[in-house]
Amino acid sequence: MTTEGFRVLDEKSLIEYIKTTPSLASKLGNEVDNLKIKEVGDGNLNFVYIVISPSGSIVVKQAVPYIRLIGESWPMTKERSYFEVTALKRQYALSPKHVPEVYHFDRAMSLIGMRYIEPPHIILRKGLIAGVEYPLLAEHLAEFMANTLFYTSLLYLTTTQHKSAVAEFCANVEVCRLTEQVVFSDPYKISEYNRWTSPYLDSDAEAVRNDKVLKLEVAELKSKFCEKTQALIHGDLHTGSIMVTHESTLVIDPEFAFYGPMGFDIGAFIGNLFLAYFSQDGHAEQGNDRKAYKAWIIDTIADTWNLFYKKFTSLWDIHKEGPGEAYLYEIYKDVELWELVKQKYMMDLFHDSLGFGAAKMIRRIVGVAHVEDFESIGDLVKRADCERRALDFAKNLMKKRRTFNSINEVISTAL
Structure with missing residues (x-):
C-alpha cells in the first residue's frame, strides 16, 4: 500500500530505511549490518518494531x-503520527522522567523513531494481570498528569497561546471521531463492531442499550469530550499505554492527543485500574486469592487521585500570579476566594473524571475493543461474572458521579 511517498515497511525494508537515516543509525552505533528486529505491535492501530544492534536500541512506530485491528475496510488517517510525535515532544518537555524521547520523525512515512523502553519494563496491564505491585505507580502517574495537564491549560497559558495550541491539534479529528464512536456511541446502540461475552452478558448489553438515564449521561460526556478544550490530553491513557518497573513509569502512544477535557485522561487511567480490580477474581488460584492484590489496586486508585489533586493544586498555587488567564490574580487574590475557586474547579474535574472513567469501562465490556484483564480469563462464566460486576459499577458511577465528594466514597461502592 503506497500513497504520496508512503509505504508500509516490513522488517527487511526497515533495515534499509535505517541505513539511510543518520538520526536512527547513530542511536544504533551505526552498526546497521547486524540488526535484530522484532515487530511487537499488539495494539489496535499501528506497527511497532524493536530494533537492536550490538551497541544500541530504538523503537520504530509506523502508522x-x-x-x-479491523483491516483496510476501516480507513484511518496516518496523519495521526504527526499529532503523536508533537504530543510526545511536548509531554517529554513537561514530564521527561515519564515520557520516552523522540529521535526521528518522517511525516511522509508516518514513522517515529524513539527510545526503546528496555526490559524489565513491561506493559502495565500485563503486570496487573500477573499480580505485580508497583509502589511508585500512583506517584508517577499523578506527576505526569499534573504536569502535562496544568502547563497546557489556561491556568498557566495565555488565551492566545492556548487557542494557538488548540487550533494545531483540532486537525486530529479522525482519531477523535473514532473515540466518539467507540466510547460514547456504539455501546449504547446495536453496532456490528460491538461484542461481549455471549451469551452470558446478552441481557447486560441489552440493558445498556435500553437505559435512558445512562444515555442522557453519556450524551453529556460526549458533548464535553467534543467541546471542552481544557488541556493537551493523551487521549488514550489506559494501562496498555504505560510501561513500568518497580522504579520507573513511562507513558507511551499519545496518538489520540488533542485539546480536550482533563478528566478524560484521569478517568481513563482510574477506570482501567477499576477494570483490573474487577478482573482479579478471575485470576485467583489456589494459594493466591488475590485479595491482598485487590487491596493494593484500590490503594493505588485512591493515591492516584489524591496525589494528582495535591500536585496539580500545588502547581496552580506556585503560578497563581503567572500568565494564566483563566483566573487572573488581581481578581482572585483574596485568600478565601482563591480556595473556593480551587475547590470548585477540582470538584468539577473529579466528577468529569468519574464520568469518563465509567464510559471507558463500559466500552471495554460491551464495545469493540476489550481488555486482556478480562479476555485472559479462560472460564467464560467466571469472566462474565467479573465483567458484570465491573459493568454494574460503571453504570452506577456514571449516573451518580455528581454525588461523590471523595475518591474513598467511590471506592466504597466497588468493594
Whole structure:
C-alpha cells in the first residue's frame, strides 16, 4: 500500500530505511549490518518494531492508513503520527522522567523513531494481570498528569497561546471521531463492531442499550469530550499505554492527543485500574486469592487521585500570579476566594473524571475493543461474572458521579 511517498515497511525494508537515516543509525552505533528486529505491535492501530544492534536500541512506530485491528475496510488517517510525535515532544518537555524521547520523525512515512523502553519494563496491564505491585505507580502517574495537564491549560497559558495550541491539534479529528464512536456511541446502540461475552452478558448489553438515564449521561460526556478544550490530553491513557518497573513509569502512544477535557485522561487511567480490580477474581488460584492484590489496586486508585489533586493544586498555587488567564490574580487574590475557586474547579474535574472513567469501562465490556484483564480469563462464566460486576459499577458511577465528594466514597461502592 503506497500513497504520496508512503509505504508500509516490513522488517527487511526497515533495515534499509535505517541505513539511510543518520538520526536512527547513530542511536544504533551505526552498526546497521547486524540488526535484530522484532515487530511487537499488539495494539489496535499501528506497527511497532524493536530494533537492536550490538551497541544500541530504538523503537520504530509506523502508522498505517487503516485500523490494524479491523483491516483496510476501516480507513484511518496516518496523519495521526504527526499529532503523536508533537504530543510526545511536548509531554517529554513537561514530564521527561515519564515520557520516552523522540529521535526521528518522517511525516511522509508516518514513522517515529524513539527510545526503546528496555526490559524489565513491561506493559502495565500485563503486570496487573500477573499480580505485580508497583509502589511508585500512583506517584508517577499523578506527576505526569499534573504536569502535562496544568502547563497546557489556561491556568498557566495565555488565551492566545492556548487557542494557538488548540487550533494545531483540532486537525486530529479522525482519531477523535473514532473515540466518539467507540466510547460514547456504539455501546449504547446495536453496532456490528460491538461484542461481549455471549451469551452470558446478552441481557447486560441489552440493558445498556435500553437505559435512558445512562444515555442522557453519556450524551453529556460526549458533548464535553467534543467541546471542552481544557488541556493537551493523551487521549488514550489506559494501562496498555504505560510501561513500568518497580522504579520507573513511562507513558507511551499519545496518538489520540488533542485539546480536550482533563478528566478524560484521569478517568481513563482510574477506570482501567477499576477494570483490573474487577478482573482479579478471575485470576485467583489456589494459594493466591488475590485479595491482598485487590487491596493494593484500590490503594493505588485512591493515591492516584489524591496525589494528582495535591500536585496539580500545588502547581496552580506556585503560578497563581503567572500568565494564566483563566483566573487572573488581581481578581482572585483574596485568600478565601482563591480556595473556593480551587475547590470548585477540582470538584468539577473529579466528577468529569468519574464520568469518563465509567464510559471507558463500559466500552471495554460491551464495545469493540476489550481488555486482556478480562479476555485472559479462560472460564467464560467466571469472566462474565467479573465483567458484570465491573459493568454494574460503571453504570452506577456514571449516573451518580455528581454525588461523590471523595475518591474513598467511590471506592466504597466497588468493594
